[in-house]
Amino acid sequence: MGGERRQKFVREVGSVVLGVLIALGLGAIATEIGWRVEVRGARAAMSGELGELIGQGEERVKIEACIERRLDDVARVVRDAERIGRLAPLGDIGLPPYRTWPRGVWQSTLDAQTAAHLDSELLDNYATAYDFADQMATLHRGELDIWTRLHTLSGPGRAFSAEEARTLELAISQARFANRMMALAGIRMKQVTSAYELGYDRAEADLYAKQPIAAFIICQPIATEIPTGYGQAPMRGVSQRALDNPITRASLGLGVKRQ
Structure with missing residues (x-):
């Protein structure tokens, strides 16, 4: 192969290699851009989900004292029933609000x-916030x-034993612990989200956090209607x-879906 032909061959091979490298580089750039778009979309979606979670956590902080007072009431019912050996008639004692804690x-x-394309520190911070939600x-x-x-305390009145009192006192203690830990986890989740500037939808949070106390059954008096039986x-x-x-869609704060 003559020198001129060799040079031409080298130039052609070089052009092919350069073209391949450029294509690979452009593909890598396109992939990186694609992941950045995915990350941006994921963070926007997590902002809404964290807003709902933080709102539910703020709700629990708001009604923590209501639940404690209701448990005080239940504890008095148990104590009085043990003293006289009989449960007095008791209506529905209510329940803390049922929530789904989405993730x-x-x-x-x-x-x-x-998530693998998030900054490692950012990923760790999101994981910490969602750990509190899981708790x-x-x-x-x-x-x-x-x-x-x-x-099981609600009903028209019946005999009551000391053994049953011990079982229900344990349940009351467990209910207090769950209530306090849920309020604590709600506070910590919001603190983590704010401290690390993860971002959350305040409007979503307010759907829960701004509910008036009167809206919660657990914050109202024990029902006066007495069930006809136990269980x-x-x-x-x-x-x-x-x-x-x-x-x-309206109740979820979404607009009218276009056809």
Whole structure:
């Protein structure tokens, strides 16, 4: 191969290699841009989810004292019943508000590998905030079981033993602990979110945090209507309330869906 032909061959190979490198570089840039768009979208979605979670946490802080007072009332019922050996007639004692503690956006961010493209410190901070949300969800599930046990006190009046008093006193203590820990976790989650500037939707939070105290059953007096028998449970009539107050786009703060 002559020198001129060799030079031409080298130039052609060089052009191909350069073209490949440019294509690879452009592909890498496009991929990076794509991940940045994904991260931006994920952070915007998590802002809404964190807003809901923080609002639910603020709600628990707001009604913490109401729940403590209700547990004081229940403790007096147990103490008086043990003293005389009989439960007095008692209506529905209520229940802390049922909440879902969502984490679907965060889980989707992890599953889609989008989280791997967050700055490592930012990822750790989001994980810490959602850890507190997970704690509240776990505590709340246990809390519902505890309050179901406490509802065995509601009824028309019956004999009551010291052994039953000990069992219910333990349930009362467990309910107090769950209440205090949920309030604490709610405070810490908001503090982490604010301290690390993760961002959250304040309007979403206010849907829960700005509910008046009177809106919570647990902050109202114990119901005066006395059940006709024992074996009661929380959330009586919940199906009808759900039908009377359906979830709609408007109730979720969403606009009218375009056709």
